[in-house]
Amino acid sequence: MTAQSRAGSSSEWSPARPTADPGQVHELADGSAPIVTLKRRRSYAWLGLTPFFLYIAAFFILPTGTVLFSAFRKTDAGTGVTSFTGSNVSSALHGVYFTGIKNSLTLALITGVVGALVGLVLAWAIVSSTGNVLTRFVSTAAAVLANFGGVPLAFLFIATVGNSGLLTKALADHFHINLNSDLHFDLYGITGLELVYLYFQIPLMVLVITPALEGLKPQWQEAAANLGATRWQYWRHVGAPILAPNVLGAALLLFCSGFSAYATADALTSGAFPLIPLQIHAVISGNVLAGMENLGDALALIMVVIVVPLMVIYQLLQRRTTRWLR
Amino acid sequence: MVALTPTAGAGGLAETQTGGPATSSRRRRRPGIGRGLVLLICGIYFIGPLVGAFWFSIQDKVHGGVQFSAYAHVFSAVGFSDAFMLSLKLGIGTVLISLLLMVPTMLLLHLRAPKFRPVVETLCLMPLVIPPVVLVAGVGVVLAWGPNQLAGTPLQTFLNAIQSGKTPWVLILEYVVLTLPFTYRSLDAGIRSVDIHTLTEAGLNLGAGWGTVTMRILLPSLRTSVLNAAFLSFALVFGEYTVASILQYQPFAVFIVAAGQTEGQLSTSLSLLSLLITWLLLLLISLLGGRNSTKVDI
Numbered sequence: 001m002t003a004q005s006r007a008g009s010s011s012e013w014s015p016a017r018p019t020a021d022p023g024q025v026h027e028l029a030d031g032s033a034p035i036v037t038l039k040r041r042r043s044y045a046w047l048g049l050t051p052f053f054l055y056i057a058a059f060f061i062l063p064t065g066t067v068l069f070s071a072f073r074k075t076d077a078g079t080g081v082t083s084f085t086g087s088n089v090s091s092a093l094h095g096v097y098f099t100g101i102k103n104s105l106t107l108a109l110i111t112g113v114v115g116a117l118v119g120l121v122l123a124w125a126i127v128s129s130t131g132n133v134l135t136r137f138v139s140t141a142a143a144v145l146a147n148f149g150g151v152p153l154a155f156l157f158i159a160t161v162g163n164s165g166l167l168t169k170a171l172a173d174h175f176h177i178n179l180n181s182d183l184h185f186d187l188y189g190i191t192g193l194e195l196v197y198l199y200f201q202i203p204l205m206v207l208v209i210t211p212a213l214e215g216l217k218p219q220w221q222e223a224a225a226n227l228g229a230t231r232w233q234y235w236r237h238v239g240a241p242i243l244a245p246n247v248l249g250a251a252l253l254l255f256c257s258g259f260s261a262y263a264t265a266d267a268l269t270s271g272a273f274p275l276i277p278l279q280i281h282a283v284i285s286g287n288v289l290a291g292m293e294n295l296g297d298a299l300a301l302i303m304v305v306i307v308v309p310l311m312v313i314y315q316l317l318q319r320r321t322t323r324w325l326r
Numbered sequence: 327m328v329a330l331t332p333t334a335g336a337g338g339l340a341e342t343q344t345g346g347p348a349t350s351s352r353r354r355r356r357p358g359i360g361r362g363l364v365l366l367i368c369g370i371y372f373i374g375p376l377v378g379a380f381w382f383s384i385q386d387k388v389h390g391g392v393q394f395s396a397y398a399h400v401f402s403a404v405g406f407s408d409a410f411m412l413s414l415k416l417g418i419g420t421v422l423i424s425l426l427l428m429v430p431t432m433l434l435l436h437l438r439a440p441k442f443r444p445v446v447e448t449l450c451l452m453p454l455v456i457p458p459v460v461l462v463a464g465v466g467v468v469l470a471w472g473p474n475q476l477a478g479t480p481l482q483t484f485l486n487a488i489q490s491g492k493t494p495w496v497l498i499l500e501y502v503v504l505t506l507p508f509t510y511r512s513l514d515a516g517i518r519s520v521d522i523h524t525l526t527e528a529g530l531n532l533g534a535g536w537g538t539v540t541m542r543i544l545l546p547s548l549r550t551s552v553l554n555a556a557f558l559s560f561a562l563v564f565g566e567y568t569v570a571s572i573l574q575y576q577p578f579a580v581f582i583v584a585a586g587q588t589e590g591q592l593s594t595s596l597s598l599l600s601l602l603i604t605w606l607l608l609l610l611i612s613l614l615g616g617r618n619s620t621k622v623d624i
Contacts, residue, residue, distance in 0.1 A: 045434055045437075045438030045439040046439050046442060048430065048431075048434040048438070048439070049431060049434060049435070049439060049442055049446070051427060051430075051431070052427060052428070052431040052446065053449075055427055055502070056449050056503070059499050059500060059502070059503050060449075060452065060453065060456075060461070060503045062464070062468060063461055063463075063464025063465045063467070063468050064456055064460060064461055064464050065464070066464045066467045066468055067460055067463050067464040067467060070467055118368070121364050122364060122365075122368045124361075124364075125360075125361045125364040125365050125368075126365075128358075128361060129358070129361060129365070136609070136612055136613075137609075139612070140605060140608040140609045140611075140612050141372075141605060143608050144601060144604045144605045144608055145372075145601075147561075147562070148561050148562060148564075148565045148601075148604045149565075149601070150565050150566075150567050150579060151565065151567045151579045151582050151583055151597065151600075152565070152582070152596075152597030152598070152600050152601050153597075154597075155379065155582065155586060155593050155594050155596075155597035156375040156376060156378070156379040156594075156597060156598075157375055158586070158590070158594070159375075159378055159379040159382035159383065159590065159594040160374065160375045160378030160379060160382065161375075161378075164590070165378070165382065166378045166381055166382045166385075167378060198371075199371075199372070199375070202368070202371075202372075256455075259457075260457035260458070260459070262457070262458065262459045262567070262568040263567035263568055263571075263579070266567070266568075266571070266583070267567070267582075267583045267586070277457065277459040277568075280459050280460070280463055281459065281572050284463050284466050284572070285572070296463050297463060297467070300457075300459070300460040300463045300464075303457050303459070303460055304456065304457075304460055307455060307456075307457060308455055308456075311454075311455040
């Protein structure tokens with residue numbers, strides 16, 4: 001696509017050059033209408049991109065940058081002087097906030113790994129049992145749960161296995177089993193969060209990995225079989241190596257999505273469970289001691305420091321695999 | 327992304343191409359017990375809570391049996407119509423602004439300024455990387471400058487104006503950022519699927535100006551992807567909770583949670599409705615895309 005850099009004949013998008021440019025308008029010898037081609041030339045078209053860059057700068061880069069900056073700032077309560085300090089970050093790494101980070105990492109790791117494995121198997125099952133209508137239903141349903149689930153997911157589980165949930169009551173009434181004390185299941189604790197998070201993590205994996213599975217050409221399998229390979233050998237030497245970067249990348253994506261998720265956890269635990277996104281909310285809503293106003297920014301900084309490198313690796317892995325799977 | 331490999335996965339097509347019926351039939355003879363088991367277990371996990379929630383929402387707790395009052399009374403619930411209208415307003419506002427911003431940007435990017443594409447792509451995908459809670463923390467800090475550092479400047483007036491008033495513009499402005507990855511991907515896929523360079527050159531050679539080319543060639547051929555972007559953005563805004571709840575507004579998703587404190591059945595039925603509406607919206611997109619993708623190819 002890079003060779004197709006374009007520039008038009010009209011001055012509409014390049015006010016600095018009102019006259020036609022010889023590079024792309026060819027006058028015919030007989031003086032009939034010129035032929036326009038969109039050839040590369042020095043262009044002022046980037047001026048048209050300024051609204052986009054200004055918008056991004058004002059409403060994305062400015063707020064995000066501000067957070068990362070104020071993570072290192074502190075206003076002295078006595079003198080009112082603001083100075084650079086590492087104390088916000090250091091408080092954010094201790095005590096209850098350390099617990100929050102630990103919980104968030106655990107939750108993201110478990111739901112990331114389990115979600116990736118189950119999602120991979122489920123995606124394989126869906127891809128290999130093709131039916132056009134079914135695939136369309138499943139893929140759109142997966143998109144809903146993975147991208148737009150949020151709050152409703154919490155209520156589905158509260159209604160089913162919450163304190164007065166349907167299954168909770170049925171088990172108690174008919175089998176005298178208490179989910180909490182007998183099965184050690186607490187919807188509003190870490191086990192519950194894991195169960196609910198998988199409800200969007202598995203669909204996310206299905207969404208991300210399905211194109212890769214579909215990209216495995218049947219010809220490869222047939223070629224392997226014709227050369228005498230067993231199914232196991234095919235997967236061991238062809239399928240798995242091709243899919244591995246993709247699966248790994250998807251697992252990283254799942255980890256980040258579990259780590260960053262806010263809505264489901266907030267709705268499920270009323271913001272009470274110590275997870276880093278919920279703690280950021282608590283802190284910036286003012287539930288902190290004086291002198292710790294910028295603690296929320298420090299927590300946000302920690303989230304960014306964890307998520308951004310992983311997402312960069314994810315992008316690199318994705319790029320690597322598109323070489324094979326197209 | 328979905329259209330990467332139209333032939334793969336079918337299996338049958340490959341058989342005729344490579345002429346290897348022996349190997350393919352061996353693959354097909356497998357009974358697929360494992361596959362059935364996987365689908366069954368996942369089916370229970372995914373359908374179970376939906377059925378459970380539906381049953382929960384129609385239970386008559388007083389008399390026993392079944393009643394649909396939670397659904398019948400949705401519209402009369404206190405605060406519902408306000409929250410719903412707010413979400414509607416936010417959704418429409420976000421869709422309009424993001425299309426107004428991104429359609430010209432994307433066309434310009436592909437036709438005239440392709441060297442900026444990596445930069446714009448990275449910027450557009452960043453909101454997927456940065457957790458929304460981080461973004462909203464930053465928005466909170468910037469908004470707090472209004473009465474402090476920026477007091478008395480026109481910027482304070484601006485920051486005030488986007489927060490108060492009937493429409494919380496600050497939400498719309500930030501939602502445009504959150505929907506950028508979706509808008510970018512839809513429009514990018516749409517532009518790539520049509521050879522807009524040839525179309526543009528053809529139009530210009532036939533004597534059309536840039537305005538005519540844009541209005542009568544480019545936009546019509548991007549119809550599907552523009553709709554796609556609009557629906558996806560709308561769905562995202564409709565279910566958005568993080569930014570709205572932290573900035574203390576009460577659109578639909580925040581209302582569901584607030585209602586959940588007292589009326590479990592109401593918020594359960596609203597949750598189901600919200601998932602259903604979003605799903606239908608995406609199904610519509612997929613049908614639109616499926617029909618047009620064959621037509622658009624030149």
